[in-house]
Amino acid sequence: MSHSQRNPGGPSKRKKITVNYMARVEGEGGLDIRFRNGKVEDVKLNIFEPPRFYEAFLRGRSYTEPPDITARICGICPIAYQMSSTHAIESIVGIKPTDTLRELRRLIYCGEWIESHVLHVYMLHAPDFLGYQDAIRMSKDHPDLVKKGLRLKKIGNEIVNTIGGREIHPINVRIGGFYKLPTKKELIPLQNHLEEALELAKEMVTVTAGLEFPEFEQDYEYVCLRHPYEYPLNQGRIVSNKGIDIDVSEFLDHFQEEQVKHSTSLHARIKERGAYHVGPLARYSLNFDRLSPLAQEAAQQAGLGETCYNPFKSIIIRSVETLWAVEEALRIIDNYSKPEKDYIEHSPRAGTGHGCTEAPRGILYHRYKTDEEGLITDAIITPPTSQNQKMIEDDLWHFAEKYTELPDEDLKWKCEQAVRNYDPCISCSCHFLKVTVDRDGKVSKV
Amino acid sequence: MVAAEQTLVIGIGNPERQDDSIGIVIARKLKEWSPDKITAIEASGEATELIERFGQASKIIVVDAVCSGQEVGCIHCIDAIEKPIPTDWFSQYSTHDFGLAEAVELARNLGQLPQSLLIIGIEGMCFEMGTNLSPEVEDAIRPAIELILSNS
Secondary structure: OOHHHOOOOOOOOEEEEEEEEEOOOEOOEEEEEEEEOOEEEEEEEEEOOOOOOHHHHHOOOEOOOHHHHHHOOOOOOHHHHHHHHHHHHHHHHOOOOOHHHHHHHHHHHHHHHHHHHHHHHHHHHHHHHHOOOOHHHHHHHOHHHHHHHHHHHHHHHHHHHHHHOOOOOOOOEEOOEEOOOOOHHHHHHHHHHHHHHHHHHHHHHHHHHOOOOOOOOOOOOEEEEEOOOOOOOOOOEEEEOOOOEEOHHHHHHHEEEEOOOOEOOOEEEEOOOEOOEOOHHHHHHHHHHHOOHHHHHHHHHOOOOOOOOOHHHHHHHHHHHHHHHHHHHHHHHHHOOOOOOOEOOOOOOOEEEEEEEEEOOEEEEEEEEEOOOOEEEEEEEEOHHHHHHHHHHHHHHHHHHHOOOOOHHHHHHHHHHHHHOOOOEHHHHOOOEEEEEEEOEEEEEO | OOOOOOEEEEEEOOOOEHHHHHHHHHHHHHHHHOOOOEEEEEEOOOHHHHHHHHOOOOEEEEEEEEOOOOOOOOEEEEEOOOOOOOOOOOOOOOOOOOOHHHHHHHHHHOOOOOOEEEEEEEEOOOOOOEOOOOHHHHHOHHHHHHHHHHOO
């Protein structure tokens, strides 16, 4: 059902909530909520971050370039872009990374998950739950919390730096493997820091479990990767709790992106059903059995079941996933010995390749077409935030309706918190957020 | 940790964004000249890295481009220990993360500021893609370095 159909006709007592510029989200965006007679009439997540035309930049470039070009789409999840693009291109040129190269890719991806999740949990989302405007104000009353968050994030950065060559927009990933592999000795300092991170991550789960959560659950269609034995990260089939179970190459048969007037980001939907939800809640709820025993135990102690449909509890799940990523990183380093070859040789080939991996915010799909010389003729990139955008609007629709009696300021706060449940990366999806509340025609902005 | 008698100069900026690169340009010149008592480094301006750097010396000078609407090439000198630095003057590192002003205020609340922290801001004009500095910003290099030397 489209939003406009929910309140057909009716008297004209209106109210509108607008967040013109929303903070603590990544990119430029705004939020408009219109009420009529105490009922939500319309919700729009307005994304006005300019589109960045990456897909067009890629045309005519060499098949070896997408990992470096697409990494520039996002400063917080460049590895996700490197991994999805690498997998897509490798499927065209017909190579498969060796087990050790694959493990090292997982290690750098764990670094990105730790870095991204910890930044969001402690610096962006926790202030909502603890009643602070931002992490700087929160740090006055909760300095230890912020210090531990910064420390844990730093350890994630160190992994990316060690494997990727630098913390932001790493440069060491290439088609077939890496430009230069680390020695075991170079990974040893990480091991000591990750032991410390393990304790910090356990504490992160306990701290987030102690927060207060609104009673709010939705009947989501969760979409994520599923692997025969691993918690989803860089490989698997695309599955949903409502019947999807497809190979990555079938993504475009089941999902489509469409333009909406109020956003420079495309909205993705399941062709047959509409909005769907990607990210930590989806991964957790469809892959609890793939978590490590320690992460499962931490989740259960945090009061979570094997599935979770309350988007506000995503803050606990990000913490559980952080714990998992720390353990996984330790396991990989333990088993690592430097292989002889840094990468697998390859040569250009014409074809179409698909890649889908789990960015911290959810599945990131890439598709490339190349010609005989290995030049890219077409590229499609579907980031997690454009997949969640419609779901965010649906959540706000139901959530705002529960709190219509709240004063505008409080309502805006709650709605912004609801948007941040998704850790939206607006700069990725278009490649920042403002809230407007319109109550029966009386408009207020923040 | 930088030796006790040394001043750590942190040049911040994006070398590919014209006047935004001024902090990096100054850090590079200082590294090249290596004056006594100064250790110069370049940084992207990411807050967690800056906070960590704040713990590496007792005397720190940060150089960055500013956009406060004043005359281009104008040099601002702020004692960050004495007062908060204006958040809207400096580039927020990215839409994802925290910048210099946030790093200083977070470090203040966490008790992690060095004994001395001077912020030298150079007013820029062009922040588009490119590696050229505006002539007024170019002209500010020498006086800015003299200011750094006299405060080291």
